Amino acid sequence: MLIESSKFIELDTIEEEDVAPGVKRRIMGYNEQIMVVRVTFEEGSEGYVHSHFHSQVAYVERGKFEVMIDGEKKILKGGDCFYVPPNEEHGAVCLEAGILIDIFSPIRADMVGGK
DSSP: OOOOOOSOGGGGSSEEEEETTTTTEEEEEEESOOEEEEEEEEETOOEEEOOOOSEEEEEEEEEEEEEEEEEEEEEEETTOOOEEOOOOOEEEEEEEEEEEEEESSSSGGGGTOOO
């Protein structure tokens, strides 16, 4: 069975999910090969250190984040981007309230009901 989002996605029609204290996400477009997720952070909130088998690219839409990938830390701001290879530990601390746009390949099935 093909897992697939709508072809057109309007932000205000997508339910926001609480992920962690001060962190909320909206699942945007996806199919089995790719997924886009919009994650909103309050200042001081964290995307806790974790790993997964997916490739991930994140675009900093706005705000400022201290991002850690495989033990290396860097401060990134709006307009910057980072890449996380499969299975590498990574996380982020939000230094100024902001938004990350996460792109995963393949789909994070655990985020869409484990399908």
